[in-house]
Amino acid sequence: MELMNCIECHEIFVHSGTFGQLCTKCSKKESLLLREVKDYLRRKPKATILEIQEDLNIPSNIVLRWKKENRI
Numbered sequence: 373m374e375l376m377n378c379i380e381c382h383e384i385f386v387h388s389g390t391f392g393q394l395c396t397k398c399s400k401k402e403s404l405l406l407r408e409v410k411d412y413l414r415r416k417p418k419a420t421i422l423e424i425q426e427d428l429n430i431p432s433n434i435v436l437r438w439k440k441e442n443r444i
Contacts, residue, residue: 405430409444 376387378395380402385395394402405428412428413419421439425432438444 402434405434406438406443409435409438413444 374387378398379393380398383395421435424435
C-alpha cells in the first residue's frame with residue numbers, strides 16, 4: 373500500500389495496488405460514467421469521441437483514456 377494523488381480530483385488516498393489511480397469516490401463516479409458511455413455506444417456504435425462528449429457531457433480526455441485502456 374502506498375499514498376497516491378487521485379488523477380481526477382487530486383486528493384491523497386491509500387492505493388492498494390488492485391485498482392487504477394483513482395480514489396474510491398472518483399472510481400465509483402467513473403464506473404457510472406463508463407456504463408453510460410457503453411450504453412450510448414450500443415445505441416450509436418459509430419459515435420465519435422466528440423459526439424460522446426457533447427451528448428453525454430463527459431470530457432474528451434476521460435473518453436480518450438478509456439479508449440487507450442481498451443475499456444470502450
